[in-house]
Amino acid sequence: MKEATMKLFRALIAVAALVLVTSAIACGSAGPAVEIPPTPTAEVADRTAGVAKGPEVTKAATLGGALNIRRQREMVSFDPHYAISTNDNQNNMHFYSMLVKQQDKGAIKPDLAERWELQNNGLKYTFNLRKDVKFHDGTALTAKDVVYSLNRAMGRTEEKKKSDRTGILDSYIKSITATNDATVEMELVRPAVVLLEMLTSGFGAILPAGTVANDLRSAPRGSGPWMMDEWVKGSHLQYKKNTKFYLQGVPYIDSLKHWMINDEAAFEAAFLTKKVDVGACQSLDCHKRTDEMEARGELLKNRTIGYSLTGLGINIRPNAKGPWTDKRVRKAMQLVYDHQAHIAAILDGKGILTSYLSSGTPWGRPEDYWKNKPGYRQPKDQDIAEAKKLMQEAGFPNGFEVEMQVRNDQPDRSKEAELWANQLGLISIKPKIILRDSADIFERGSDGRYEVWQHAWAFFTTDPDELLGIHFLKGATRNYFGYDRADFNALFEQMSRETDPKKRQEMVTKLEDMVSEDLPVIVEPQSLASTMWWPYVENWNPGWNAYVDSRKDEVWINTAKKK
Amino acid sequence: MREFLIRRSILAIPTVIGVTLLVFIVMRIAPGDVAIMILTGGGTTDSLDAAQLARVRAELGLDKPLHLQYVEWVWGMMRLDFGRSLWNNLSIWDMVVQRAPLSMQLSLMSIFFAVMLGVPVGVTAALRQDTLWDYVGRSISIGALAMPNFWLALLLMMLLVHVFKWSPPLGYNPLWERPFDNLSQFIWPALITGFSGSAIIARMARSATLEVMREDYVRTARAKGLAERIVVMRHVLRNAMIPVITIVSLSLAGVITGSVIMETIFTIPGLGLLLIDSLRLRDFPVVMFMVTLVALSFIVINLLTDVLYTVVDPRMRLQ
Numbered sequence: 070m071k072e073a074t075m076k077l078f079r080a081l082i083a084v085a086a087l088v089l090v091t092s093a094i095a096c097g098s099a100g101p102a103v104e105i106p107p108t109p110t111a112e113v114a115d116r117t118a119g120v121a122k123g124p125e126v127t128k129a130a131t132l133g134g135a136l137n138i139r140r141q142r143e144m145v146s147f148d149p150h151y152a153i154s155t156n157d158n159q160n161n162m163h164f165y166s167m168l169v170k171q172q173d174k175g176a177i178k179p180d181l182a183e184r185w186e187l188q189n190n191g192l193k194y195t196f197n198l199r200k201d202v203k204f205h206d207g208t209a210l211t212a213k214d215v216v217y218s219l220n221r222a223m224g225r226t227e228e229k230k231k232s233d234r235t236g237i238l239d240s241y242i243k244s245i246t247a248t249n250d251a252t253v254e255m256e257l258v259r260p261a262v263v264l265l266e267m268l269t270s271g272f273g274a275i276l277p278a279g280t281v282a283n284d285l286r287s288a289p290r291g292s293g294p295w296m297m298d299e300w301v302k303g304s305h306l307q308y309k310k311n312t313k314f315y316l317q318g319v320p321y322i323d324s325l326k327h328w329m330i331n332d333e334a335a336f337e338a339a340f341l342t343k344k345v346d347v348g349a350c351q352s353l354d355c356h357k358r359t360d361e362m363e364a365r366g367e368l369l370k371n372r373t374i375g376y377s378l379t380g381l382g383i384n385i386r387p388n389a390k391g392p393w394t395d396k397r398v399r400k401a402m403q404l405v406y407d408h409q410a411h412i413a414a415i416l417d418g419k420g421i422l423t424s425y426l427s428s429g430t431p432w433g434r435p436e437d438y439w440k441n442k443p444g445y446r447q448p449k450d451q452d453i454a455e456a457k458k459l460m461q462e463a464g465f466p467n468g469f470e471v472e473m474q475v476r477n478d479q480p481d482r483s484k485e486a487e488l489w490a491n492q493l494g495l496i497s498i499k500p501k502i503i504l505r506d507s508a509d510i511f512e513r514g515s516d517g518r519y520e521v522w523q524h525a526w527a528f529f530t531t532d533p534d535e536l537l538g539i540h541f542l543k544g545a546t547r548n549y550f551g552y553d554r555a556d557f558n559a560l561f562e563q564m565s566r567e568t569d570p571k572k573r574q575e576m577v578t579k580l581e582d583m584v585s586e587d588l589p590v591i592v593e594p595q596s597l598a599s600t601m602w603w604p605y606v607e608n609w610n611p612g613w614n615a616y617v618d619s620r621k622d623e624v625w626i627n628t629a630k631k632k
Numbered sequence: 633m634r635e636f637l638i639r640r641s642i643l644a645i646p647t648v649i650g651v652t653l654l655v656f657i658v659m660r661i662a663p664g665d666v667a668i669m670i671l672t673g674g675g676t677t678d679s680l681d682a683a684q685l686a687r688v689r690a691e692l693g694l695d696k697p698l699h700l701q702y703v704e705w706v707w708g709m710m711r712l713d714f715g716r717s718l719w720n721n722l723s724i725w726d727m728v729v730q731r732a733p734l735s736m737q738l739s740l741m742s743i744f745f746a747v748m749l750g751v752p753v754g755v756t757a758a759l760r761q762d763t764l765w766d767y768v769g770r771s772i773s774i775g776a777l778a779m780p781n782f783w784l785a786l787l788l789m790m791l792l793v794h795v796f797k798w799s800p801p802l803g804y805n806p807l808w809e810r811p812f813d814n815l816s817q818f819i820w821p822a823l824i825t826g827f828s829g830s831a832i833i834a835r836m837a838r839s840a841t842l843e844v845m846r847e848d849y850v851r852t853a854r855a856k857g858l859a860e861r862i863v864v865m866r867h868v869l870r871n872a873m874i875p876v877i878t879i880v881s882l883s884l885a886g887v888i889t890g891s892v893i894m895e896t897i898f899t900i901p902g903l904g905l906l907l908i909d910s911l912r913l914r915d916f917p918v919v920m921f922m923v924t925l926v927a928l929s930f931i932v933i934n935l936l937t938d939v940l941y942t943v944v945d946p947r948m949r950l951q
Contacts, residue, residue, distance in 0.1 A: 301730075301901065303804070303902075303909070305802070329901070334790075339799055341794075341799070
């Protein structure tokens with residue numbers, strides 16, 4: 070009896086302990102823990118073929134939350150092909166899918182295309198599409214939509230308008246055809262390594278076949294992870310999750326909000342009080358304060374080197390007249406420009422010495438390479454003396470006057486122009502700075518109706534096909550300078566086809582040296598930009614290129630950390 | 633009175649026509665082609681060709697002769713069809729109606745604070761001339777004049793963030809939908825603008841009060857034994873308020889445009905920001921409508937001010 074009682078007592082204790090443990094576990098979980106289905110994150114180093122290899126990351130997290138991001142410019146167009154600004158492209162990427170996507174340097178990942186193959190000696194791509202993709206209105210996305218969209222971007226549809234950014238696909242793609250609902254074949258004009266990277270751009274988004282510009286005036290028509298929830302002009306653009314997105318459980322957060330905050334002080338206040346979760350400082354004071362916070366581990370920062378073509382563009386077209394068409398004069402101008410002064414005065418000390426290919430891309434040479442080269446070295450006495458000598462040799466010992474056009478809506482450009490005026494004054498060149506409206510300035514650039522042009526020309530890939538080709542190849546779309554050098558053109562063609570990265574790098578370096586010799590543009594230092602975010606923003610991908618990596622579908626908010 | 637109103641209204645017609653003509657011409661001769669901007673987005677004109685440009689211009693109605701464009705625009709305005717944004721095809725009226733309450737609220741709150749602070753400070757300084765009250769009042773008004781709005785706004789923002797770890801709510805917060813957020817957002821810019829505005833009101837109120845206090849009828853009022861409070865309230869203040877009303881009513885005309893700087897710093901999507909964005913994008917119809925609206929509001933406010941004078945000073949009715 071006593072033993073029976075003891076057994077019963079032990080059993081009761083065991084049950085009680087089980088109940089207690091179960092309750093403790095139940096009480097310990099703050100919310101519904103959900104296993105997030107992974108996204109295909111197969112990295113494809115070899116760009117000739119790719120396939121979604123399945124999950125690489127599996128994580129548990131509490132779903133939900135809202136991410137608040139700052140934007141400085143109003144959304145203007147929901148048309149991904151004819152979008153006009155980086156801001157629009159970044160916003161549009163949330164709504165649309167591309168054939169392939171890119172989330173880190175060089176890694177091309179599947180998006181709509183499950184896999185792809187390069188055949189016929191690099192002259193034909195075959196893309197196999199996912200079969201479970203639907204547009205936001207519920208219609209299925211098929212190969213016909215892909216064919217229509219890419220043709221539209223290249224100006225081959227009835228609209229006959231080329232996308233400003235992806236329009237150059239035209240020079241690589243001979244034809245695109247849908248062999249069935251899920252297969253797209255792309256015939257190339259010539260082998261082009263850059264092609265896939267161009268397709269990762271938001272400007273290569275896929276629309277329903279037949280969509281025209283008017284259909285996209287006030288709302289997007291995409292198949293991407295986000296749908297438009299609310300757009301209050303001047304205030305915010307709120308996205309809601311596309312619950313029928315082809316990757317289950319993605320995006321991880323419930324909503325995404327882009328706040329329109331133009332003023333720096335307003336942004337800083339909103340960020341420091343956590344009304345905005347991610348952003349970037351502009352003022353030196355903001356940088357200083359947030360650098361200190363980063364050192365204390367209160368926030369996270371990422372720094373990237375810019376890779377635009379920033380500098381003084383010079384009109385050297387055959388019909389251009391003026392002292393600057395003389396290579397010696399351009400060399401003198403290059404020698405006299407003080408890069409360190411530029412970094413201190415314009416970039417608040419946050420800049421990197423570079424040439425045509427920024428070290429922010431995989432192709433550029435590092436800062437150390439440049440710092441002792443003529444034009445870059447310090448002190449400037451020797452360079453200034455050489456510049457004066459060159460000016461004398463060219464027949465302009467007393468300098469000359471030159472019109473320098475600058476965009477009127479970019480304060481940094483005006484500051485740079487003033488610095489140029491100051492520096493060129495050392496060799497008696499007297500620039501007359503003319504502020505011009507953006508439409509006017511580009512029209513003049515295209516027609517060659519300018520003398521010199523202080524500007525920063527943006528790129529949307531980091532491939533040398535664009536970095537060098539778009540501005541310096543004969544007849545290239547943005548060769549505003551009229552640069553034309555036969556051996557450059559020939560070597561460029563060779564480089565563009567070259568699939569061996571090492572050989573390609575050698576050619577790229579040679580091409581850069583050719584341009585450095587001729588100086589159609591005198592480059593300035595690149596900025597060192599930083600993005601900052603609070604540690605509760607998990608899996609934040611700081612990105613490296615605004616044009617290819619802006620969907621924010623794999624970010625989530627760690628609510629425990631936020632508290 | 634009716635005759636006066638009719639006369640003034642008729643006189644306003646050529647002013648309105650002049651304003652619309654001026655706005656139309658200025659927007660057309662300003663550099664920058666909206667069609668090119670739409671096609672290139674302020675980017676390059678690489679992909680631009682003449683046929684595309686012609687098509688977009690035709691879509692926007694910019695290919696018609698200028699006089700026809702002007703007549704169509706004015707005719708549309710007269711039929712209350714204010715047009716659409718060239719960029720996103722949104723109705724201009726809807727855009728203005730959405731933002732106007734915010735700008736108007738900000739301006740009205742600012743004027744309220746300006747009057748509430750400026751009038752008592754100015755009148756007290758005058759009634760107690762050359763006393764500590766006067767010196768303090770004058771110092772406040774000179775200080776308010778000397779300190780720019782944006783600087784005060786930035787200081788205030790820093791104080792709120794670094795001391796109280798708080799910042800005003802962001803974006804669009806209509807009073808009737810989110811009253812708490814709305815007031816938390818608007819109170820600060822309204823106080824700052826009101827403080828700046830109070831300086832002119834205070835100085836004007838002080839000088840006008842001093843002037844009126846030296847008038848014969850004030851001396852007569854005192855001589856016949858009226859209490860000082862009645863002399864001040866009935867005879868001094870009423871007459872001294874005429875220049876103050878002029879200043880306040882001119883501020884009311886600014887209600888339409890709002891305060892661009894305050895709207896920017898406190899992220900209030902009002903009409904001021906709309907005007908600046910539209911100018912940047914060469915969105916002619918929006919800019920033309922807003923400038924015309926401002927001109928009309930000045931005309932109406934001036935008319936109302938004249939009417940108000942007659943209420944404050946009956947002698948003006950006779951004139």
